[in-house]
Amino acid sequence: MEKQMELLERFTTGDVEAFETLFQQYQKNVYGWIVRIVRNPTAAEELTVETFWRVYRSHARFDATRSFEAWTRRIATNLALDYLKRARNEVEFTENISFESPTDPATRQDTRKQIQEAFNQLPPKLRLTATLALVEDVPYEEIAESLGIPVGTVKSRVFKATRLLRSKLRELGGEL
């Protein structure tokens, strides 16, 4: 614990070795978080590097008594959100998975495509929150911390996203 504190203090002075140690400790965690949001391994790798680059640039502003992981995750989340904004119509959910009980495979396939299409059309902030909450099943508290917003705001965003998805699915003629 003391060693970690010392490491963080060295990092705040701009020590590159300390930064490298932190990079090695947290790169998997940051990548794992970003890829769940952007759903593209190559983009997630680039955003992970960009996250750490921003972390390094802001070393003097970091308070060594606070959580490095939480701080880094917040930077990563903001970068992932910017990515979703930039590539709004490019990031698509197109995974192919089989249904557990395909009573009517054709209908199920249509519904799946409609859900993916509806998800792709959500505004980036709602899409990010809905992806983490509804798809990845991340607890609301964790999402709130990563975005730096209250849990109530996360709940409200999930509610709005759900309402938009239902409405979009109705427009597309999907089953609810």
Add this chain to the structure above:
Amino acid sequence: MNESRNEHFSKMIRTAIEPIGVQELKKDLWHQAQVKLPQAGISVSVFDWVLATLVVILSFFVPEAFLVLLAHL
């Protein structure tokens, strides 16, 4: 909206969009990050450039001032 309806909706979404879950990073990204680091080491602020320019100009017009400056370094 009742709970079972929400649950059904969430289940539908997860069936349509596969969760990524815990995904392993397949390579070390340190080398990519390192490429950006030297830029930080040699970055010089505008203030530093202005200060250096002023010293050069001062040394040109008042050469003795350069010696005074050296004495203070």
